Amino acid sequence: MSSLADQVVDRALADRHQAYASEVRQLIDAAYRVTAETGHLDPPVRKILAEAGLSNPTFYRHFRSKDELLLVMLDEGRARLVDYLAHRTAAVEGTDEAAADERVAEWVRGVLAQVRDGDAARRTRPFVVDVERLHARFPEQQAASEQQIVAQLADVLGTRRAWAETVYALVFAELARHLRADRQPSDRDIENVVSFVLGGIGAPRIR
Secondary structure (H helix, E strand, O other), rough: OOHHHHHHHHHHHHHHHHHHHHHHHHHHHHHHHHHHHHHHOOOOOOHHHHOOOOOOOHHHOOOOOOOOOOOHHHHHHHHHHOOOOOHHHHHOOOOOOHHHHHHHHHHHHHHHHOOOHHHHHHHHHHHHHHHHHHHHHHHHHHHHHHHHHHHHHHHHHHHHHHHHHHHHHHHHHHHHHHHHHHOOOOHHHHHHHHHHHHHHHHOOOOO
């Protein structure tokens, strides 16, 4: 059983944790807004602070550098996408081949949906368009982040999981193409990609 003194300390730490968590959230959200507005992955810290309404000491209390903030944004963005894709694919019922194909189709549609939502497109564009820069600056973290999505896709593909990296590369290249052009794909554009993917993973492999 904790003493009254311990309880006072715990309460103070809990209050501080809540305050710090709020500041971190403000900085991350502000960085997303500034990045979306500028379309670049290198927003000045002063712009982020102005958007968040926080001070320079506050920023460096939580982040060692702007790069660390970008890594947090990257990790959070990938996690959100993985959750979103998991929700879409889990909504498909059934265990037969048609259901398996539909889950793959929903994964493809879910990725390309990022460019059809204005807010999502603005938030996603800098990270997709500047992906080579992310690989150069944060090779290990970027590889681990991408592997999260590839692993999820492999689970969706099931017995066809050997195609996961190929399908990932194809669909994200399509996403990047539309984001660079600042153009939303039509329903037909998306279904063409779906058909291409399903046709590819169903074809005999060349040995």
